[in-house]
Amino acid sequence: MNFSQYSGKRPARYKFDRHATFIIDDKGNRTIRFRVNKNGIKFDTNLVVTGDMTADKAKVANWNLDISRGIDPRPKKRENLNKPSFRYCMDEYLKKKLTDLTNDKNKKQWRSTLETHICPSIGNKSIDEITSSDIIEAIRPLWDTKRAETGRRTLQRTAAVFGWAMAHGYRSTANPATWQGNIEHVLARPSSVKKPKPFESLPYLELPEFYAKLHAINSVQSLALRFIILTIGSRIGVAKSATWSEIDLDQGIWRVTEDRMKTDKLNTPITVHVERVLRLAKAFDDGCGFIFPSPQAGKPISDTTINKLLSLSPKHITTHGFRGTFKTWAEETTYGYSNNVIEACQAHKVGDKIEQHYFKGDFMEKRRKLMHEWGQFVESAL
Incomplete structure (x- = not known):
């Protein structure tokens, strides 16, 4: 179908894929409506119809590719296709990391700590834009609730994700999740926040x-x-x-x-x-x-x-x-x-x-x- 030449019944709708729908109203105005709620990206917007079906489908395909990588494809939100979100980098890093772990409990903890404490605040941010302040804001609640040891593990795992991103060229500046010479100047040492109690034993x-x-x-x-x-x-x-x-x-x-x-x-x-x-x-x-x-x-x-x-x-x-x-x-x-x-x-x-x-x-x-x-x-x- 060539949208610019459509002469059928109006109004009309034609489904491109699960996100995109071609719409022509009763006055003949043509748009492609793009609706998405995936990977933490949620919006509803209209794309300009070029009249070339191949070009229109290519644009929709490119937007879908960005979304699959955790990138908001809208021009004002999308700066660089090669700078994906933290969540995308986390998922890619864990694909390899989890195969190196033999204990199922450890595998669950790796993903769980990042999903629970890090992703809600920075999961959808570009990996290249995240600062140490963002990391501190995300993990500070663990220090405030006397769970600094969990915070320490979460910080180490977060730093590993940034290390992966830097190795793949997705981040050009320093690792914002390192403790030494960085976050140690803001948060107290985990061992000073709460000392782990030994398991109580019977004499x-x-x-x-x-x-x-x-x-x-x-x-x-x-x-x-x-x-x-x-x-x-x-x-x-x-x-x-x-x-x-x-x-x-x-x-x-x-x-x-x-x-x-x-x-x-x-x-x-x-x-x-x-x-x-x-x-x-x-x-x-x-x-x-x-x-x-x-x-x-x-x-x-x-x-x-x-x-x-x-x-x-x-x-x-x-x-x-x-x-x-x-x-x-x-x-x-x-x-x-x-x-x-x-x-x-x-x-x-x-x-x-x-x-x-x-x-x-x-x-x-x-x-x-x-x-x-x-x-x-x-x-x-x-």
Whole structure:
């Protein structure tokens, strides 16, 4: 159709695509109405009809291309096609960054912090126009609400996006999200705003009595917490989602793949104490594959149901705190175990990067022996 030569019924409308519509009114006036609400860009405007269908469609296509990159295509808003929005740069950067991360929780946090704290204020701004003042305005609320540590992580991730944009020629000036020599002059050091509190732990001498109370309860929640205490290297999220396919009783190893761990894969020795818990858990097996299944089919039990059992102690403790209990017990009461073995029991990386490069062992047999002693101590009040 050639719009300048249209002689059909008036008024008339012809849909170009999802954003553009050719309109001719009852007087014969011709326009292309362009309406968009995408990527944070929202407007409703009319384009001039040239009378050349090919040229008109090309203009609409160019506008759609800009919008897909987070650029407002209107002449007064659009300065340079090669300077896309922060949101566009963020999305492109995360395509690669998220493939480098192995932990699903970390992947979600990367996008979530940027979407929540940065994009609302600068997401649609040209990456080349954003200043340090814009960044400070976006993250200051995190400092004001005593969440400076979250602010620090958000700032690092924001700086990484700007680094990507600079490497691709989208930004010609300095990175506005750097801390050193820049934002440090305006906001307080995160560590001075709020010091992270350590996870509260049970004194190790009180653990056997606490464990005996758990032992007296016949429930999947009790077995899950006993499993967490005895395996000690697993965090609650990993332990509660343990599957029977990860258990190798012949080799005496619980194998957890990297995609379920905060760091590398986890191979935990299964002691006789852990094996007893696993055999009791068989009574709750509903066929879904999880060792500690939820009443909701196909799901593991929730953190909340496990944490309710912590009230068996008069102290305000956390499941993560049992790791501190173990470390204190190991350092004060055992002999012949290096700090590396104790750290390895908790699935911590051992040594610096150079040591990690040359040392490929996992202290499996030494860990098995230490964790057997731990199991004996934990069950000493039964």
